[in-house]
Amino acid sequence: MSTEDITGHATDGDTAPLKPYRHPAGGWGSIKAVASILVQEHVALNGSRILSHQNKADGFACVSCSWAKPADPHLFEFCENGAKATAWEITNKRVDIDFFADHTVSELQSWSGLELESRGRLTAPMRWDAATDRYVPCTWEHAFAEIAQELRALDPNEAVFYASGRASLETSYMYALLARMYGTNNLPDSSNMCHESTSVGLPKTIGAPVGTVQLEDFEHTDCMLxxxxxxxxxxxxxxxxxxxxxxxxxxxxxxxxxxxxxxxSFANPQSPVEMLTPSQTQISTQYHQVKIGGDAAAIAGLCKLLIEWDDEAQRDGTQRVLDAAFIAEHTHGFEAFAESMRATTWEEIEHHSQLTRAALDAAARVYAQANAAMVLYGMGITQHRSGVHNVQMLSNLLLLRGNIGRPGAGICPIRGHSNVQGQRTVGITEKPELAPLDKLKELYRFEPPREKGMSTVEACQGVLDGKVKAFIGLGGNFQVAIPDHHVMDPAWRRLRLTVQIATKLNRSHLLHGEVAYLLPCLGRIEIDRQASGEQWVSVEDSTACVHGSHGLAEPASDMLLSEPAIVAGIAKALLPGNPQLDWDAWVGDYALVRDAIERTYPDQFRDFNQRFRQPGGFHRPLPACKREWKTESGKANFIVPDTLDEDADMPAAGPDVLRLMTTRGDSQFNTTVYALDDRFRGVYGTRDVLLMHRDDLTRRGFAEGDAVCISTVSDDGVTREVDGMRVHAFDIPRGCIMGYYPECNRLIPLSHHAKSSLVPASKSIPIRLRKSA
Incomplete structure (x- = not known):
């Protein structure tokens, strides 16, 4: 298929609201975008120097995504979005004391997220003043003392300690320890909003909460799905x-x-041939536009074909399609799963996936012929009410042909934030069974809390119910990232205490409690000078490799503290003295924190300080990679899905109901929006758009560019609407519609989440449309 056939676009002419992007990813478009952001943030020269060290062994780990960092990096080991994130952090723009003196919080609430963050870096600790409705400067000592005073007045389980996924392993370990020594396991994090379905689904299938693919597996694989x-x-x-x-x-x-x-398609910006010629690489050899929420059905179709082909091979005495030896030795539950797939009808599969049997046959034949295959997936799998089953169905598909635990094969959840996987590794979790509580008790001579803490959804419910009275945020933009904004926003103002540790101003900082602090921290790209000299930190990537990171930019302000120093400052003011723990020594030398991590997790972090700075990092040991299954059965488990219908337990839906997925744009990372353009989808100058199939647009009597109001289909009596969105025809399956995150988050009921994992189901929201008044 030619590039012109796959523009993802259905409008024509120079006056069309959407403009086709007919170029590959990468290429000159990427170079232009990088140059533009460096100029925009006034860091053209310094930014270019710093970018040359991004994701290198002597430099810093990207603050954007958590994709693996090779031991032998490219000359420029950063992508367009990574460069945008770096420029955004090292910007010369400042949000200083004078800025807050000029603007009340109520005024700032009318600003967009882009307007707030684009003003630059925070420079000084601030406290909200009720009399003037402004953030006013304060000392670090005052901030720590009052935060501790407020927390001591609460039951520990009335406080929530949230982590965004960007903090280093060292900070994350200290933060989790602070919360547990205070007395709570209320440690929700951004995993709860994205890949918790992975963390719940995979342990039951392969006995590990993370993927098994390593970077070198890409050199040995025959097939990727x-x-x-x-x-x-x-x-x-x-x-x-x-x-x-x-x-x-x-x-x-x-x-x-x-x-x-x-x-x-992709054109490599580092290849002179591809930059100077029309040359590009076709990436997908097959592209199947599955219905939103239809992934489990599509995977079931693949599994059904493989099983039936294997049945035929056994009857005919020909070569088996399934890896029978692997299944017999390493798995449990195959027969029940196989019977379930045999009983699943093609009518059901095609209805829920909107893919034909012929299309799935073409994909299954390629997979069946591969000696080593891997599955890679993102939040389009996990952010559904069936997210856990989706993950387990992917695992089932791999187990059928023994594609776990051998070179070139495996399952690869592609994580989002730069250390979201790593912070879980070192103890940030609301689930006490996942934290080494007995080891912490032994090392620090305190009794860790044993009751389950709150996940993100549970913390939000706790805020609504009044059970949560304090919120401490280690990075992120929590109140914007969560569902049900118009329900949640008023509840935040009833909190007694809110503390936000951040590099830039965002909308969450304006939804404050009665006592509110805004504590600016060093970014990972900045030089972190402590008593023992310049510090290194560590992060874990999506492939469970741990890497060192060293800042190169001068700090945005001499009033900034590092994240470890802020965590330690709160801990020293809040907790009684502990002869087993010297917070000041840890802040003075992060190597001591890494020693503590190694003592706590000796199997995972052996020789931590000696290995974390080596090129390519070091890989944490994962038993599933060696076909050792840490499951109840002692084997890898096939899981039979309950249903292939994403809407099985939803209120009765009529023909006018569409399925909405929220997604990020090209100039965006998580809730941070760098610009309003999304060039890959041809959207420019706005994010207030909905992309839908032309037939759905016509059937509802809409014209291209009409303003519409979206309303959520729910049975809880709450009205959830977003008005003024413009509809445009797009290449998307019938019955499906795309809108941007986080603008459409207010449409997601807090109760609309994945079963078991509680991940907000923001990729599959039942909605109706009507013309705006």
Whole structure:
């Protein structure tokens, strides 16, 4: 299929509201975007110098996505979005004391998230003053003392300690320890909003909460299957591995409602040939536009074909399709799963996936012929009410052919934030069974809390119910990232205490409690000078490799503290003295924190200080990679899905109901929006758009560009609407519609989440449309 056929676009002419983007991911478009952001943030020269060290062994780990960092990096080991994140952090723009003197919080609430963050870096600790409705300067000592005073007045389980996924391993370990020594396991994090479905689903299938694919596996694979991921925007550095694989003839099969540019074609900005000629690499060899929420049905179709082909091979005495020896030795539950797939009808599969049997047959034949295959997936799999089952169905597909625990094969959840996986590794979790509580008790001589803490959804419910009275945020933009904004926003103002540790101003900082602090911290790219000298920190990437990171930029202000120093400052003011723990020594030398992490997790972090700075980092040991299954059965488990219908337990839906997925744009990372353009989808100057199939647009009597009001279909009596969105025809399956995150988050009921994992189901929201008044 030619590039012109896959523009993901259905409008024509120069006056069309959407303009086709007919170019590959990467290429000159990427170079232009990087140059533009460096100029915009006034860091053209310094930014270029710093970018040359991004994701290098002597430099810093990207503050954007968590994709793997190679031991032998490219000359420029950063992508367009990584460069945007770096420029955004090292900007010369400042939000200083004078800025807050000029603007009340009520006034700032009328600003967009883009307007707030684009003003620059925070420079001094601030406290909200009720009399003037302004953030006013305070000393660090005053901030720590009052925060501690407020927390001591509460039951520990009335406080929530949230972590965004960007903090280092050292900070994360200290933060989790602070919360537990205070007396709570209320440690929700951004995993609760994205890949918790992975963390719940995989332990039951392969006995590990993370993926098994390592970077070197890309050199040995024969086949890749992508589900629910926009690689060109969310993990663009992976395109180098995909391009190399395609040049070796590796088949790449994609299942995604939208044709995302990065999974269609790629031009390497570091290749003179590709930059000076029309040359580009076709990435996907098959592209199947599955219905939103239809992934489990599509996977079931693949599994059904493999099982039935294997049944035929056994009857005919020909070569087996399934890896019978692997299944017999290493798995449990195969027969029940196989019977379930045999009983599943093609009518059911095609209805829920909107893919034909012929399309699934084509994909299954490629997979069946591969000696080593891997599955890669993103939040298009996990952010559904069936998210856990979706993950387990992917695992089932791999187990059928023994594609776990051998070179070139495995399951690869593609994580988002730069250390979201790592912070879980070192104890940030609301689930006490996942934390080494007995070891912490032994090391620090205190009694850790044993009761379950609150996840993100549970913390939000606690705020609504009045059970949560204090919120401490280690980074992030929590109140904007969560569902049900118009329900949640008033509740935040009833909190007694809110504390936000941040580098930039965002909308969450304006939804404050009665006592509110805004504590600015060093960014990872900045030089962190402590008593023992310049400090290194560590992070874990999506492939469970741990890397060192060293800042190169001068701090934005001499009043900033590092994240470890802020955590330690709160801990010293709040907690009684402990002879087993010297917070000041830890802040003075982060190597001591790494020693503590190694003592707590000796199997995972052996020789931590000696290994974390080596090129390529070091890989944490994962038993599933060696076909050792830490499950109740002692084997890898096939899981039979309850249903293939994403809407099985939803209120009765009529023909006018559409399924909405929220997604990020090209100039965006998580809730941070760098610009209003989304060039890969041809959207410019706005994010107030909805992309839908032309037939759905026509059937409802809408014209291109009409303003509409979206309303959520729910049975809880709450009205959830977003008005003034413009509808545009787009290449998306019928019955499906796309809008931007976080603008559409207010449409998601807090109760609309994945079963078991509680991940907000923001990729599958039942909605209706009507013309705006």
């Amino acid at each position: 992508f589900f629910g991921h926009n690689t060109g925007t969310n993990a663009p550095r992976m395109l180098h591995q995909l391009q190399d694989a395609r040049k070796r003839g590796v088949e790449i099969i994609t299942f995604n409602p939208l044709r995302e540019r990065g999974l269609v």
